[in-house]
Amino acid sequence: MEFNINRFIALLKRELMVGSRNYLNVIFILLILGIKEVSSILFSLEYNFPLDNGDGFSILIGILTIAVSIQVLRASETKMKSNFGNSILIPASSTEKYLLEFIKVFIVIPVLYTSSIIFLFLIRQYLLTNLVGELPKGFSYLLVIKYQLKDYISILPLYSIVLYFSLFKKQMAILSVVFIVFSVLIFSTLDQLIGGVIAGKTVFNILPYYGTQGFNTFLIIFEVGLFLFFQYLSYLRIKEREV
């Protein structure tokens, strides 16, 4: 666990110099994907509809967005073998490289996403008001940030799975979404199958304590554990790449 602040700052500078084009690509993609978020926020305010924040489908969309942006961020690494070799041979310890990945994935991408959504709302407010009318009542930029923060926290444990998968040589960030979906499907299918065998008929036995106080506490502990476990795996993975 070596860490040198000067070396880390040099690593950050290199990242900006080498990957600036990738960051522009990510901003462009997030602007396009942000349209969905903008329209859902506008729709919920317009028709007094509660925003589907934190439910299964919005979480899935959120992970896909992140997986795509991480994949684009790593475009230069995955496209050319020499770039991948360079990234391994950088004179920095694996702790510093892991921290760089952490900052890239957990801070830069969410900030870029939120700011691209705010940018889209600014366009809507100042350029499109004459065409489609004013923003609905009750809208504020603080509300947008609040929604995004809520989404971000609910997605965080799965986010770390995407980070771990994206550290493999080939393009595997998208595969992590498949892994997550398949894990849930395998769990639910096996659960119902075993429940059916025990009861002799089909029963609905998935997550029996779902929605209770005890379950929520268990979920928080489980998610924190999942997050920390995948952070450790990511660190191990970066260390293994150099061997």
Added chain:
Amino acid sequence: MKILNYIGIKKVKKSVRLLIGVWLIVLVALISFDNIVYFSNREEVEKNREKLSIDQIRNLNMISTKSNLTISEQKYIDAGYILDDQDTIKSNSNDTINKKGE
């Protein structure tokens, strides 16, 4: 991790081995916990299910194929949806839903 060696996963890196091992342990633990809890106190579980909100019912319906949970009109109203006479899906009872303000 010795169990994984028997399956044939010997040459893979430590991080992948850890992932597969923990994934299997979590899967088995969750499934056995679910079934033990469900079959030991079935009635309490059914009572809990009635109190679930719309989002929670949707999440459960999303991950299961055999779910028997339906969303009642009252739950829509409690969650803040404004239901209109013309566009609502009527439940089996003959309740009608007033427009907002009436």
